[in-house]
Amino acid sequence: MPELPEVETIRRDLQRKIVGKKIARIQVCKPKIIKGSKTALNKTLTGNFFTKINRRGKLLILELKKGEKFLLIHLKMTGQLIYQAQGKVTAGGHGWPQIDKLPNKYSHIIFTFVDRSQLFFNDLRQFGYMKLVDENELQEVLKKFGIEPLTKGFTWTNFQQVMAGKKTSLKAVLLNQKLIAGIGNIYADEICFRAGVRPSRAVNKLSSAELRKIFNSCNIILKQAIKYRGTTFNDYVDADGNKGNFISRLKVYQRAGKKCQRCRRSVIEKIKIAGRGTHYCPRCQE
């Protein structure tokens, strides 16, 4: 699932690959992916180019020339953005092709640039979307996001303020995009493990020391995951179609029933919190 580290990896890839490249045409194979007017989107994008690729939480914000319009892209669970130069198979690594020949049956939107290179929006479950917005609409959307990890605003003081008085579980708070932006199910579990705190704990019952560990773990886990270009469990790939490498560093997520690598004694348990599968070590997490 693309969470902050995966979306950030794609953002950096696209920033390098498509900024300044003139769009020749857009094929909309699955209209429902586009929220709002399809003709307006087509008209605005064709012949235009992106000047900058930004991100807020798990949302990509592609800025168009003169900054008057923005293309929002959310990948939800199974969305992919894969860029290919004309006639080139860029995917692979170890000589094995990791993606199908594109477009495939999940390629719902296709951008073709004037140099004949292409950007494919693939989405198996079709939950992801694209939306064209103006500056005002963008600000409305951005208002709903909580503090952004790995930025200047993600301070210990702000973090404490966000957590203050929350009676709900730590897991629910970490997943709540209105409080902290960008953390999803994988990294929420990994952050709790690193902090040594059970995700089921009520936030208002956590000590200041525990909160501090959670704050530090947010920074370390997310930074590390970006360094490893994200986690591929099912569908996530970067803009070249390559898998992320963080999966080998996962300590609890998808390790239910396996021995904890830290204490080497307990077995990772899986329960449901806030409606989500939640993994933790009963010995390492209090």
Added chain:
DNA sequence: CTTCTTGTTACTGA
């Protein structure tokens, strides 16, 4: 066949 998975929003009931 059923159940589970996940990001987000919407809705209901406490």
Added chain:
DNA sequence: ATCAGTAACAAGAA
């Protein structure tokens, strides 16, 4: 106001 729980969206894996 605040929170928990669930349905919905879709498709595939087990």
